[in-house]
Each structure stands twice: as structure tokens, then as C-alpha cells.
Amino acid sequence: MLTVFGSTALDTIRTPDRVLKDVLGGAATFAGISASFFVDTGLIAVVGSDFPKKYHNILRKHLDLKGLAVHKGKTFRYDGSYDETLSTRTTNKTELNVLGSFQPVVPDYYRKSKFVYLANNDPDQNTKILREFDKVKFSMCDTIEFWINSKRNSVIKMIGSVDAVVINDEEAKLLTKEHNLIKCAKKMMSWGAKYVIIKKGEHGSLLFFDDVIFPSVAFSLEDIVDPTGAGDSFAGAMIGYLASKNSTKLSDIKKAVVYGNVMGSFAVEKYGLAGLIGLSKAMIQKRIKKYHLMTDF
Amino acid sequence: MLTVFGSTALDTIRTPDRVLKDVLGGAATFAGISASFFVDTGLIAVVGSDFPKKYHNILRKHLDLKGLAVHKGKTFRYDGSYDETLSTRTTNKTELNVLGSFQPVVPDYYRKSKFVYLANNDPDQNTKILREFDKVKFSMCDTIEFWINSKRNSVIKMIGSVDAVVINDEEAKLLTKEHNLIKCAKKMMSWGAKYVIIKKGEHGSLLFFDDVIFPSVAFSLEDIVDPTGAGDSFAGAMIGYLASKNSTKLSDIKKAVVYGNVMGSFAVEKYGLAGLIGLSKAMIQKRIKKYHLMTDF
Numbered sequence A, B: 001m002l003t004v005f006g007s008t009a010l011d012t013i014r015t016p017d018r019v020l021k022d023v024l025g026g027a028a029t030f031a032g033i034s035a036s037f038f039v040d041t042g043l044i045a046v047v048g049s050d051f052p053k054k055y056h057n058i059l060r061k062h063l064d065l066k067g068l069a070v071h072k073g074k075t076f077r078y079d080g081s082y083d084e085t086l087s088t089r090t091t092n093k094t095e096l097n098v099l100g101s102f103q104p105v106v107p108d109y110y111r112k113s114k115f116v117y118l119a120n121n122d123p124d125q126n127t128k129i130l131r132e133f134d135k136v137k138f139s140m141c142d143t144i145e146f147w148i149n150s151k152r153n154s155v156i157k158m159i160g161s162v163d164a165v166v167i168n169d170e171e172a173k174l175l176t177k178e179h180n181l182i183k184c185a186k187k188m189m190s191w192g193a194k195y196v197i198i199k200k201g202e203h204g205s206l207l208f209f210d211d212v213i214f215p216s217v218a219f220s221l222e223d224i225v226d227p228t229g230a231g232d233s234f235a236g237a238m239i240g241y242l243a244s245k246n247s248t249k250l251s252d253i254k255k256a257v258v259y260g261n262v263m264g265s266f267a268v269e270k271y272g273l274a275g276l277i278g279l280s281k282a283m284i285q286k287r288i289k290k291y292h293l294m295t296d297f
Helices: A027-035 A053-062 A097-101 A123-130 A145-150 A152-161 A169-176 A181-190 A230-245 A250-269 A281-295 B027-035 B053-062 B097-101 B123-130 B145-150 B152-161 B169-176 B181-190 B230-245 B250-269 B281-295
Strands: A002-005 A009-014 A019-025 A041-048 A068-071 A077-082 A089-095 A115-118 A138-141 A164-168 A195-199 A205-209 A212-216 B002-005 B009-014 B019-025 B041-048 B068-071 B077-082 B089-095 B115-118 B138-141 B164-168 B195-199 B205-209 B212-216
Touching (some): A002 A027, A009 A089, A027 A250, A138 A152, A145 A169, A164 A169, A169 A181, A169 A195, A181 A205, A230 A250, A250 A281, B009 B089, B027 B250, B115 B123, B152 B169, B164 B169, B164 B230, B181 B205, B205 B250, B212 B250, B250 B281
Parallel strands (some): B009 B077, B041 B068, B138 B164, B164 B195
Antiparallel strands (some): B077 B089, B195 B205
16 A cells, blocks of 8 residues: 555645635645545644544545544645746645644554555654554655755755655755755655655656666646646645556656656646546546657657 | 758857857857768858967867858957856846847858758848748747747747747746746747747756647756756757758657757766767757656656
């Protein structure tokens, strides 16, 4: 199985065309649900007593919730606005609420997870929780500007404790203080990560392992309505695919990246989680085939 | 043969590491020399009486110069500075000099060219000169912000008169007033271009034809020293490869784009033209093989 640890949120997302208020979101929600199309996935997260039942039901449909704590208080809330190009997001408000004091516990049933994804949590918490698993075969983490600015050394330590880092291009540059993405990846590998995956949004991604660079394009889309969760969906699909193959072979990691690109493309086509939760395995396979056709030369 | 019409310049390029003063540059120079590795290429351009003999010799080594006019006065000069990321260029000075009053003439010998590349010249001049060729099989043009801002309707008309447009992503957005690159391409196709190639620098390119989208990655490089001329080298290699095959088949246009990505990568590795003029066909083929290996999954 795969365990995903991270945030479950109530998001307010403002796009040029629509405002979504208090919708189900969070890095672990997107990553977990994306992964769930490939493998049994457990979620470690916390929500407040205000967390709507309908969202519980969505999570339950896709994920094992033994690791989901419900604490008294309000759920973590995020409020952000996209500009008219949908490529720049401004944070209006972040309310940690119950997430602020959350001490995650790994349920016994999850300790046997061979695949673990640590979404963009506090890097110290990520490093710590990883030790609670019995026999991890492949661990992957993401991080965000907030932690890079506030706990850079902890982020570097976390990168030394996982197998793979998946990170946005801008955050990779901020973290490593390099401009060139190959230099960024080399620095993260020097800190201990065996694999580095740099996400470039509409431009696809770069996978690094030893001397290998695998650049891949995004699945081209004309109608993008809400980029929220695309990167998390990418990461969840990647590790979910690998967990389903129980593999860490480079050839499978490349395929996993392609699944990441494809699941990221589904995420941005609809608002909030709608792009993911309406999917079937057949729809995913169909787009994977299209991806192959599209990139073939 | 291929004919390239465009600017030959004396460039002053300021990068964080080095300043190059009055070096051989210009869109047609880069495109023509890049194309010359694939096919006999003729240049239509103008230089001033100050144009150094050593630069004449470089041009002569790669290109047919029947179309190169030498006019009394100073050669077109461009002066630009890159920021420390090498991704943003600021124009310090542009002196048109002899280019300002240049009335290009197509030498008889070039009129039979089946492949014609119109670099980022005045769009009216591009549209006009295209009619002087006897039997064009494939014509391609580029354009730049300057013409989009000053002669947008002429740019649109030019796009209606060529087979293919090759253009930067930012300029495609500026020209079409769209944010999404698929929408940009569709608009340019609605103006009459059969093929649209949008260049995205380090992120590769997108080729559009009918309902086909072919996204391709750039050749990943760690050490980039001077991006000048990369897009021109891309375009020159594309149309040079097609001319060498005497083909406009979609499968060959896709391969041409890959050659474009590879020749663009050589251009940025060294200062000025050094990345191109030191090349051999074997070096190009070797990198094409590497590109295939790199992108395979």
C-alpha cells in the first residue's frame, strides 16, 4: 500500500471565471485521490469538527481513513486567487486551525507501507514520521516556499532522508539558490535524494537520477480552468503507479512521471477535485495512449 | 536550396560573465548557418562598409552570398544585456543603419528556392519578397515584439501568406491576445498558417498542424552561456532539415522540430556564433541520438 501524509483543507479558490468557497482541497487530498486510481492508499491528515460529511464521503470513497484525525476546532483553510492567465496564484489567507497543533500518528496498519509520500508539511515532521514506518522501499517528499523560507535547513535534512524529491521549478531555484534546473537537481542529489523530479507546470517536468535526465512534456490542454492541486495530483500518480508495480526501476519511474503528467492534466480541466473524482481507470489509460501518440516522432 | 532573408548584425551582447562587442550576429546569420549543416543555403541581407572581412569569411564558408548586399554606411547594430538567470534580455540600443533603407532583391539564382525562411524582418517586406520566388514549396516566417506592436495587421497578413510561423511563446501571446498556447496557435492558423511552431526556450516547443499537437522538450543543458540566436538556430535547422529532405510531410516536420531543439542547444552552449560554427554533422547526429535516448520512456 501507499501512505500519504499531508494537508486536507477547505479551499477558497478564486479564478477569473468562478469562486469556489470552502471546497475540499489540500495537498494530501489531491495526491491521495490521484494515487488511489493505482493502489490502495492511506491518508494521514487532520480535519476539524466543521469538516462536512459530504467531503468525508469523498475521501472515504478513495482512501483508507484510519490515519485521518478529526479534532475539535476548524479545518485548515486556504484562500487563493489566480490571475487571468491562471499561471500566478496569490495567497489571500491561510488559517492553520487544527493543523497548527497536529501531531501525526502512523496507524499500525500503515506501518507496513513500502511507499510513503510526504506532501508539503513541516519538514521536521516529515523527517520524523518517516522513521515510524517499518520498511519503506520508496519515499518521496514535496516542499513549498513557506518551509524553504522558514526552515531551509530542515528542508535540506528532509531531502537527505527520502529517496525522491518532487518540487516546483521556482521552489527548486529558491531552495538551492541556483538558476539552472540541472544544477538545482544536482544540489538536491548532493543532499541525499536519489531521485529529483522538478515540476514545471504547463511545461512538464524533469526527472533526474545519477547522470540520467528525463525531460517530459505536459499533456497539452486548451481549456484549463483551475490549476489547484495539479502538482499534488502529479506526485500522487507518480508514487501510486510505482506502488502498484512495487517497483523503483528507472524505467518504471519514467513511466510514473508520464502518469504524473497525465493525472496533472485531468486535475486542471475542472474546478477543485472534480477533474480527479470523475475519472475511471479506462479514461486514464486512454489519455496515456494519447500522450504516447502526441509525443511520438 | 533554401533561401534565408533577414538581418545580419554586429551584436554587443552583455552576459553576467562576459561582454562581446560588435560580434557577428543577426537572425538570418544564425538561421542560415544553422540551416547550412543540412542544405545549401543562400542569404539575402545587407551589411555596411564597416562589416569586417573575417565575418564575411565566416558567412562565405557556410552560405551562398549572392544575396548579400554591401551598402555604404554602418552595419545594423544590436546591443543587449542578459540578467543573471540568462532568461531575460534587455535591449540597450538598436541602430538600423544600412538596414533602415534596404530594399531586398532576390538573386535570379535564388528564385528557384523551394524553401524560404523569412526571419524577423518588416512583415510587409516579408510578404512582398515571398512573391518573387518562382515555386515555393514551404515558406516559414518568424516575427518579434517590435513588429507586433508597430505593424500588427501586416504581421497577420504575412502569416496568411506563409506555410508556417515559428514564434516565441511570449510573442505568440502578445500577437494573438490569448493566454493559452493552443488558442494562440489556433488563431494563427485561422489567419492562414498551416503550421505553427511556438518556441518556449528551455521548455522546448509546440508544433501545431490541423488537430495535431506535437510538444517536444529542449535538449537539457547544464551550462548555458549565451542564449542569443537560439530561436533563429532552431528555425534554421527546422527548415534546413526539411529542405534537405525536400519534404513537408508531418512526420518530417516533427523530426525537423527535433533538429531545431538540438541546434538551439548547441547555439546556447558557447558565446555568439561559436556554438554553431564549430559543429560537424557527426556532432549533430550524436546529439540527435542522445535526444532520442533522453526522451525515450
